[in-house]
Amino acid sequence: MSESAVKAAPAADVSVKAQNSQPVKAAGDAKDAKQTEGAAKDAKPAEGGDAPKKLSPAELKKQKAAEKQARRAQQKAAGPALKEQGSQQKDAQKQQKGSKQAPKDDKSRPIPVRRRPSQSSAPVTQTLKKEPKADAKQVGLFFGHLYSQPRKHSMAGASKDVHPAILALGLQYSSYTICGSTARMVAMLLAFKSLIASYQTPMGTSLSRHLIQLLGIQIEYLRDCRPYSITMGNAIRWLKDIIVKTDPSTPEIDAKRDLLDEIDMFIRERVTAADKLIRELAVTKILPGDVILTYASSSIVEQTLLEAHNAGISFSVIVVDSKPLFEGKTLARKLANAGLKVRYFLITGASHAIKDASKVFLGAHAMMSNGRLYSRVGTALVSMLANAQSLPVIVLCESIKFTEKVALDSIVGNEVAPAEELLSESERQNLLPLKNLLPKSHPASKEENDGEGSKPPVASDVLKWIDASKNLHHLQVLYDVTPAEYIDMVITEYGSLPPSSVPVVHRLRSEGEKQLFQ
C-alpha cells in the first residue's frame, strides 16, 4: 500500500466521524435540527474520548425542559395518587445524567415518560450504557437491558453518506415492509450492490479501506432502523471479509465487478440454491394425508408447502398466527389461493389446532450453536405443544442462519419492538403524533366513535393504564428460543440434521470458508 493512502486513511476516519457525530446530536427532531446542529459543532472537539457522555449545553437545557414537561404531564394524568412517586422518579431521572431528549420526536413516542428514550441515532453502545439504568427501573421486568434506542422511522438525521437505496431499505425494515431474516439479508445485499455499483474510491485512499468505512455507516443506519438479524450479521461479516481481501492493486472497475459478482454468487449459493435443496428434502417429509401445522410465516416453509402441493401430494395446512404482525395471514391467503386446504388459528387456539396436526414445520430466524431455535415469538409455545403431542417438529433453515452464539433463554438476547404495536388499531390512532398534546379527556378521535359506541372508552382506558400506572408495562419482544429437545429435525441444504449437529455444520462451513480464503 502506498504511503499516501496510509496517511490519508486517518483523515478519512476523522471525516467519517464528523459526519457521524452530526446525526448523533441532530437526533431525530427535525424541528430543532438547526439548533442541535450548532450544538453538534460545539461538541465535536470532545468527540474523541468519552464523547457519548457529553452533551451540548443546548441539549441539556432542552432535555431538562422536556423532563419537567413530561413529569408534569404524567402527574396530571396519574392524579394525586402518584405524586409521591413522581418525586421518586425525579431522582431516577437525575441519575440518567440527562440521557433523555425531547419527547415529541418525529414519530413521537408519546406515551409514557419511562418509554421515552433518546431518539438520537447515536451508536447503540452509547445508549446501551445509559439506558439500562433508567429502563431497569422504569421498564422493569427482565427485559430492561434490551431497550437500547427506539427504532428509527425516518431518514431524518441520517448521515449524508448513507446511500439512497439504504435509506429506503431502512424505512422498509422499520415498517416491516421487508420482514423475515432471509428477505432482509437479501434486500440488504442488493442495496449494497447498488452502493458498490455507484461507488468511487476517493483520492488518496484504497477501496478496501474506504468501502469498509462506508459500509459501516450504512450498517449503522440500518441497525438504527431495526436491529439486524443473524443472517445480516453473517452476510456483513462475509462481505467485509471479501472487501478487506480485495487486492489493492486491482483496478477499481475490476474490484467492483468482482464484488458484485461475489454478492450475486453468495445470494445464489446460500439462499436460492439452498432453498431449492431444502425444499426438495422437506417435500419428501410431507406424506399424503398429512396435516402440516406452521407458525407465523416463513418463506421457506411457504415454498415447501407450495411445492408439495404442486407435486400432487394431498395434504392440508394449519397456520397458527399471532398479534401484532399477523404474518400468518399472508401465508394462509397465499396457500389458499394456490388451492391448498388451509385452516387459520390464532396462537390462543394453538392447543386445539395441534390436535388435528400430524407434523409441525417451522421457519427460523437463527439456529443457535446449542441447537436451540431462535424464531418468531410464539414458536417455542407451538413446538412445546407439538412435543407434548409427540408430533415431529421440523425446522427448515438455510445454513446462513447458523450462528456460533448460544442462547439459554429468550431474555438475554432478544429484539424489543415498539410496544405500541401491541395495541389495536384504534388504540394506536390515539398515539398518532401530537394527539397526546390534547388533554386525555378530550374526545380526540371522533372517527372511533363511528365504529362501536363502547370502544373508545375502552381504548382510552388501556392508554390511561399504560400512561399512568407505574407498574404496568407493555412489552413486545419479537423472538423466543425453542429448546433443542423440542426439535426433531433441522433440514438444511446439507441434509437433515438433529439440532445437536448445528454447531458441527457451522464449524465445517466456516472452516471451509477460511480455507477458501487462504
Added chain:
Amino acid sequence: MSIAPLSKELTMPDFDIVGAYRRILSEDSELTMPVAAIEALVEAIAASSVSTVAETLDLLSNLTSILKASIANPISLSAGTDLFQRYLITTLNRPAALNLGSNDDFKIIRNHLISNGNLFVERAKQSREKIASFGTSFIREGATILTNGGSRVVGALLRRAAESSTMRFKVIYVLSSSSSADAEGGRKTVADLRTHNVPVAVIPDSAVAYSLGKVDMVIVGAEGVVENGGIISRLGTYQMGLLAKSKGKPFYVVAESHKFVRLYPLNQFDLPIDQKILDFSISDDVKAVDGAKVAEDEGVADLGSSEPKHSAHTAANAVDFTPPDLISGIITESGVLTPSAVSEELIKIWF
C-alpha cells in the same frame, strides 16, 4: 441404458450381483449385510472391464439399485453400499491422494480399489471383536443383562464377557417362538452362553416389562443406526427402549460403524420400507394377505434368484425405529458414542 457408450454396463449387470451377495452371506455366517454387499460390489468391479471413473460409478449405482430392489429390507444393506459408493467417489475424484502416479492409469486405481475393498471387509470383521472388548467394560459383576434377537455383535460381546473368567453375570434373552433366521441366531447365542456357564433365561416379548425389575442394563444390536442417533432394529426393540427408559435402565446399542445409514426417520411409519404389520381387516383370513404380498414381490423373481426371499413384511422379520432419546450409548468399534455424535460421524463421512 439404450445409449451406445453404456453397452459395457449393459453387460455388467449380467454379473449376478444378487447371487454373489447371497452366496457371500451364506458362505460366511459371521458377515453382516452391509459388508456382504460391499464384498459383492468389489467382486463385481473386479469381474468387470470398466476403464473410466464415470463407468465405474455408473456400474456401481446400477448394481446397487439392483441389489437394493432384490432385498425386502434394504436399510442395513444400503448403509454398506452408500458407504462404498461414497468412498469410491472421494477416491476416484482425487486419484492424486492415492499416490498412484498419473491420473490416466485407471487400472492401478482400480486394483487399488479392489484391494482396499477387501481391506474394508477384513476390517469390518475385526470390528466386532473390538466392539466386544469395548462393551465388556460396561458389564458389571453380578449384573443382569436384557437383550433380544439374534444379533451377532451382541452375541460376540456376551461371549467375550463370559470368557473372561472373573466376571459373573446373568442374561435375560427375549426370543420369539418363530423359526426366523433371527430367532435361530438368538437360540444359538443362548446355547453358546449356557455352555460358558452363563445363566440365561429366555422370555417372550410379552414378558419384557415383567422382567425389567430384575434387569440392570439393556444391550441390543441394530440393523442400522440412523442420522439422528436412533436405531432401526428388529421389531420389539422400540418397546424395550421405552420400557427401559421408564424404569431408568441404561439402554445400550452395539453396532459396527458401517451400519450408520444416511436416513432420518421421524417415526415408525417414516421408514423407507413397506411393512404391513398393521393390517386392518374384517376377515380372519390372514393367508390371503400373504398371498397378495408374494404377488407384489414377483418383480424380484426375474433377477434369477432361486432362493425364496425372506418376507420382511411379516412381524417375524419386521423392524422398528428406536428414537435417540431412549438410547444411552452406542458402542461402536471406534468408541462409545452418544446418539447425537452419530450425526457428527455421518457428517464427517458425507461432507
